[in-house]
Amino acid sequence: MRQTVVLTGANRGIGLALARLFVTSGNWRVVAGCRNPDSAPELAALASENPDALAVHALDVADPASVSSFVAAIGERPVDLLLNNAGVLGKHQSLDDLDFEAWDHEFRVNTMGPMRLALGLLGNLRKGTDPRIVTISSQMGSMARPRGGAYAYRSTKAALNKAMQGLALDLSDDDICVVVMHPGWVRTDMGGSGADIAVEESAGGIFSVVTGLKAADTGRFLQWNGSEHDW
Ligand SMILES: NC(=O)c1ccc[n+]([C@@H]2O[C@H](COP(=O)([O-])OP(=O)(O)OC[C@H]3O[C@@H](n4cnc5c(N)ncnc54)[C@H](OP(=O)(O)O)[C@@H]3O)[C@@H](O)[C@H]2O)c1
Structure with missing residues (x-):
């Protein structure tokens, strides 16, 4: 039976490459979130080619109402893997050009977004097989x-990282594995064209790692190639 992955930021970069891998594996159903499904042609094409394996829903991880609607669209279904990929790297981050409003937004996306999704889908994950966040x-x-x-x-x-470390401890009695990953320095819009590795290499490594995780792996900080990362 196919497992279910909920994937955020699935319309470009590492998220889109991950969506492709999960869909083409034949072993997974993908519930993909992206901010603007109407402006995500590659994800839409993948969904229309694989209607049984990929469903796309609008999701802005920084917006509590959007997260609630997304979670409601998933309903009571078991979720085996929540893969929080969406992230933002804003401009104006140096000492002489620090944008505090943008920092606030970045915190909502990068830190609170994954926690909102994790808490919203906790009931679904508790029904999952080898549940992982x-x-x-x-x-x-x-x-x-x-x-x-x-x-x-x-x-x-x-x-x-600190929030997920705590979540790993708090969910250990539920046997929900909670892991954070460094995807490598990847040639995406965020990583830039001079980055170390191709998006396919990063996504391929992440796919191998996350599909092999067990409850005992909880609390780890891993790299795309499976090696440990220092906290
Ligand atoms: N690339 C690297 O070298 C690198 C290195 C370390 C970590 N990472 C992390 O890897 C993850 C993926 O990065 P990437 O390189 O693929 O970046 P990317 O190409 O810039 O893609 C970012 C993705 O996140 C989505 N996103 C941004 N804000 C969002 C929001 N509020 N709600 C929902 N989705 C949102 C974007 O959607 P829109 O198209 O709507 O903006 C897009 O799908 C991020 O968490 C990033 O921090 C990347």
Whole structure:
């Protein structure tokens, strides 16, 4: 029987590559969220080619009402994997050009969004098989890598890591595995054309890792290639 993955930010970048992998595996049903389904032609084409394997719903992870509507569209169905991929890296993050409003928005997307989805889908995950909550974080949020600049992005991903570490502990009695991942430095709109790895390599690695996770993996910070990342 096919498992169900809920995937956010599925219309471009790593999210779109992940949607393709889950759909073409034949083993998964994908519930994909994206902000503007009407402006997501590649995701729409994938859905029309695979109507039984992919459903697309509007989702702005920074908007509580949008998250509620998205969760309501999923209904009572079991969810085996929540894959929080949506994220934003704003401009104006240096000391001489810090945009606090944008930082606030980034916090809503990168930190609170994944928590809103996790809590909204907790009942569905409790009914899932090997239930997992995987959130795409970043090495830029790691305390083990002291760096300046990118204040908003780094801090929202560091806060995300801390929130997910706590969630892993709080959900351990439910046998829900909670993991954060660094996807590599990836050639997407966010990573830029000079980044280290192709989106297919990142998504392929993430797919292998998340489909193999067990409850005992909870609380880990992993890289796309399966190796451990320092917190
Ligand atoms: N690329 C890298 O090198 C790299 C490195 C470390 C971590 N990451 C993380 O990997 C994840 C995917 O990044 P990417 O490189 O694929 O970025 P990307 O190409 O910029 O795509 C970002 C995705 O997130 C969506 N998104 C942004 N704000 C959203 C919101 N409020 N609600 C719902 N969706 C929203 C975007 O949708 P729209 O099209 O509507 O904007 C888009 O689908 C992110 O969490 C990012 O922080 C990336």
